[in-house]
Amino acid sequence: MxxxxxxxxxxxxxxxxxxxxxxxxxxxxxxxxLRLMDRLEWLSYDARVQATLIGDEDPSIVLIDLDERSLNEIGQWPWPRHQVAELTQILFDEYGISILGFDIVFAEPEGNLLAQQWGQLQERYPDLPPSPDVESGDAVLARTLMDYPVVMGYYFQSRAGESDPPSTGSLPAPLQVDADQEIVEALPWPRPERFTGNLTELQYAAMGGGFFDNPFVDADGVFRRVPVLQYWEGGLYANLPTAMIYTLFGQPPVSLQVAKGGGVLQLEAIDIGGFEIPVDARGGALVPWYGPRGHFTYISAADILHRRIDPQALEGALAIFGASAPGLMDLRSTPVASVYPGPEINASMLAGILHQSYKAEPPYSLAAALLILSTVGIxxxxxxxxxxxxxxxxxxxxxxxxxxxxxxxxxxxxxxxxxxxxxxxxxxxxxxxxxxxxxxxxxxxxxVTERFGQYVPPELVDEMVHTPESFGLEGEQRELSVLFSDVRGFTSFSEGIAPDELTNVMNRLLTPITEAIHQHRGTIDKYMGDAVMAFWGAPLADGDHARHSLEGAFAMLQALEEINKEFTAEGMKALAMGIGINSGSMNVGNMGSEFRMAYTVMGDNVNLGSRLEGLTKAYGVDIIVSETTAAAVPDWACRRIDRVKVKGRTAPISIFEPIGPADSLSTETRQWLQQHDLAMEAYSAQRFDQAHDIFTATLAEHPNDSIARLYLQRIEHYQSSPPGPEWDGVWTHTEK
Structure with a gap:
């Protein structure tokens, strides 16, 4: 194949x-x-996020916004600490919020501005008395923080360079974790190298603190996942929204849901007061995006300080104070917007905890993905x-x-x-x-074109290309039909032709004959001088090979008739052709030697086809087919010629002359065939007198009927010398 x-x-x-x-x-x-694979996965995640944004607005979460309007009305940041203290006091006392988280770090002391200014005056006027004892802004803010549930913001730094300063400020107390310290130590938390915290007096005055840095930003700079907890010097610290929930619930013990498999600990979720946050092995959670930028309620800090907001609007709200003003650089790239305020990321995380709307990668997702990809791939x-x-x-x-x-x-x-x-x-x-x-x-x-183009027509080659399973070069047994043809009298025909013209004459003769074979799906086996060998049913399988071989044979005779008109017009003799066809099991394939191969057919049935072509001379007909070929085309009219033994075969066969499709015959032709069949039956039954009369009548009507003339000669012989009762009507041919 x-x-x-x-x-x-x-x-x-x-x-x-x-x-x-x-x-x-x-x-x-x-x-x-693979960077490409990572980017495609990120893009597909972003597309799913954008297609399924939660969309529900939560009025209980508000953002106290340090926006451009606040900077224009109040002044550039940082504001005096007493003003931040005033803002905090107004939010709790007048607007009744539940908790306030600062998405801003107060890392540097403000000092006593009045004392600094008085000192500058004393340098100019030494006689001035000592500066009045005025409370510093940091002290004012610290005193205010002590009265309310406030969570301060700070940030860790994953890697610290030699030029980076040491950690500054103070951290809040670590979380109370309901887990063995060995487990806490063993899990692969983010482990930063330094932090920048709030002033000690401010952090100690507040009820808690949470970080707002993100070491899990993807390589394309997009915030998709944030750490819920980070590990620092034996303790676990929460991000700002988690710390706000932790503080709001009275700082309950934090539970770690850890699975163990194959000796490896796998962190799956973090539970805070019954609120579960699904995380990956490093404690990272996917941000539950609720909408595009501005989805949550933004309230300008200036409107709070100037009391322009309805007091009922913030009743019981969870508030985050942060900056959306571009100049303060707290803008991030996210799946829902390329420019997104950092405080709103924290608001989304906070809403995700409250509504338990986190999406997560199941612990088995990697194993399932590998199994599915491997199975589908194989x-x-x-x-x-x-x-x-x-x-x-x-x-x-x-x-x-x-x-x-x-x-x-x-x-x-x-x-x-x-x-x-x-x-x-x-x-x-x-x-x-x-x-x-x-x-x-x-x-x-x-x-296919290289090997079969010389044997079969181009349209058949195209068909073979699209059906590769049905043919091949290896030798195999198939039911085929083989045709042998020979031009009669070609030797005498060529004697009058100059040698340099003979090639042209041969091409003119064989070209239309080959076209006739190709037009009926035949395969040229070889040319043998003026003789042609062809077969049907290979290389492309053909269930109608016998019919196509008969149609090809008649087309060959028609082509010879046309070329004879040209030859006679040029003063050359007309040619005749004998064709023998046999159908049966044959061996077909590429055969030959190491030096030369040919796609051909072999077998006893091939030899029989050659013998049948030789018999056309003896019987004076153009085409002789075997009984198997005649039986394969029952809708064709075939005249039984004889039952013979050919040279090289001991078993007798019946041979026929194909006349044409039965439904196309004239009434005269049908009567002629019926008369011939009656004569053949009388001959086979040794009723030679009856057979003689019928053949004589047939010859009178059809003077060119060579078969009738042949049988009259045989009958005359048998009438004088009867064959005897053992005679089976088989005629033995001793020549090819």
Missing amino acids: IAKHLKSILPWQYIGSLCLVVVVVGEVAGFWS LVTLVFPRLNAVAIVVVSTALIAAHSGLNFWAWQQDWVLPFASGVLLLLVLSLWHLTMNFWRESRQKSW
Whole structure:
């Protein structure tokens, strides 16, 4: 089969496909990192986020905004600490908020501005008395913080360089964790190298603190995941929204949901007062995006200080004080906006805790993704080489649709599964196999054209290219029809032709004969001088090979008639042709030696076809077919000629002269055939007198009937010398 011939191509298709599977699966498993794969996964995550934004506004969460209007009305930041204290007091006492989180760090002391200014005056006027005892702004703010549930903000630094200063300020007390210290130590928390905290007096005055830095920003600079906890010197510290919930609930013990498998601890969730935050192994949580920028309620800090807001608007609210003014650089890139205020990220995290709307990667997601990718990749590798291009596209589209549907269903269940890796794997595998199919078909077409173009017509070659399973070069047994033709009298015909003209004459003769064979799906086996050998049913299987061989034979005679008109017009003799056809089991394939191969047929049935062509001279007809060929085309009228033994065969066969399709015969022809059948029956039954009368009448009506004349000669012999009772009517031919 041709697939076997191209077996050297197929392994590369499998190997290349498996390599692609290994690359994608290895990237998902973390053996190596492909920047393209990461970016595609991020983009697919962002697209899912944007398509399924929660959208519900939570009035209980407000952002006290340090916006451009506040800076214009109150002054540039930093504001005096007594003004921050006033803002805090107004929010709690007049607007009744529940808790306030500062998304700003107060790392440097403000000092006593009045004392500083008085000192400058004393340098100019030494006689001035000592400066009055005025409370500093830091002291005012600290005293205010002590009266309310306030959570201060600070930030860690993941890596500290030699030029970076040491940690400054103070951290809040670490969380109370309901877990063994060994487990806390063993988990892969973010472990920063320094921090910048608030002034000690401010942090100690507040009820808590939370960090707002993010060491989990992806390589494209987008905030998708933030750490819930970070580890510092034996303790765990919460991010700002988590610290606000922790403080609001009275600082309950924090539970760590840790699974153990294969001797490895796997952090799965963090529980604070019954509110669960699903996290990854490092304690990172996906931000539960609620909407685009400005989704939460923003209230300008200037409006609070000037009391322009309805007091009922903030009753019981959880407030975060932060900056959205571009000049203060607290803007981030997120899946929902390229410029997004940092305080609103904290508001989204806070809403996610309150509404338990976090999405998370299940602990088994990696194992499931690897299993699915490996299984699909191997199945595709095994199946796609057997499919054509259209089937590959259809199957790939169906698999991508199924993968997308499953992924979207999981997303609706708040499970985040890898998406881009599966789509990319299917796309690259489809492209690979489509490319390999195209290359293989190109190679196959070239191979078929090279080997069969000299045997079969171009349109049959094209058909063979698209049905590679039905033919091949290896020797095999098939039911075929073989044709032998020979031009009668060609030797005497060529004697009057100059040698340099003979080649042209041969080409003029064989070209239309070959075209007649090709037009009826025949395969040229060889030319033997003026003789032609052809067969039907190979290399492309043909269930109607016998019929096509008969149609080809009649087309050959028609082509010879046309060329004879040209020859006689040029003063040359007209030519005649004898054709023998046999159908049966034959061996077909590429045969020969190491030096030369030929696609040909062999076998006893092939030899019989050659013998039948030789008998056309003896019986004076143009075409003789065997009984098997005649039986294969029951709708054709075939005249039984004889029952014979040919040279090289001991078994007798019946031979026939094909007349044409039965439904196309005239009434006269039908009567002639019926009369011939009656004569043959009388002859076979040794009723020679009856047979003689019928053949005599037939010859009178058809003077050119060579068969009737032949049988009259035989009958005259048998009338004088009867054959005897053992005679079976078989005529033995001793010549080829």
